[in-house]
């Protein structure tokens with residue numbers, strides 16, 4: 396990846412990112428491999444800041460992703476800011492941790508240490524570059540504003556170098572676990588009267604879930620009944636700080 400700044404007097408990338416490394420996962424990225432078919436591109440009908448807010452909001456994880464991300468212990472999440480950059484960590488859920496070698500959909504990465512244990516390390520480098528690093532993959536989450544109400548998200552993923560056979564057997568081992576999980580949520584949705592198999596909230600796909608709510612939030616901005624409600628004091632506090640950082644950056648740019 397090549398980083399470019401339009402200002403020739405801009406601080407170096409190292410200076411910009413100073414301090415955040417302590418909060419990143421222990422993944423040795425250069426030792427992981429990228430498979431071309433794991434790259435994704437999604438166009439989302441929402442402002443880029445709504446996508447960032449969704450990414451850094453810890454409160455929605457237990458609700459919106461109650462099935463799709465239930466391998467993590469959301470109550471144990473730890474997050475904060477290092478300068479303008481958001482950092483986040485949460486450990487594996489106890490049941491998943493006890494069986495991760497069987498239930499992980501991909502071979503488990505062996506870079507974790509007692510200081511940086513298994514779990515999800517999910518920072519958002521200000522303003523809009525996310526990294527999703529977990530027990531079996533390391534991904535970039537590049538948020539590209541296209542219009543005031545349209546955003547492209549590109550993901551590229553690296554995994555442990557292993558044979559096709561290893562990936563196939565790992566996928567097979569975890570298949571029954573995930574099949575059961577997805578069916579549970581789909582069944583619930585059907586009980587609620589939704590018969591459409593395309594319902595993103597019954598997909599078991601956290602990306603589809605997030606895209607759906609971002610687009611619903613964008614639509615809500617045009618409602619005459621729109622207003623900002625109460626924030627959760629802890630798990631939504633990152634959104635308040637992100638707003639502050641954006642306002643600060645805009646002020647700096649216009650001074």
Ligand SMILES: [Fe+2]
Pocket residue numbers: 449450455459460601605
């Ligand atoms: Fe989400």
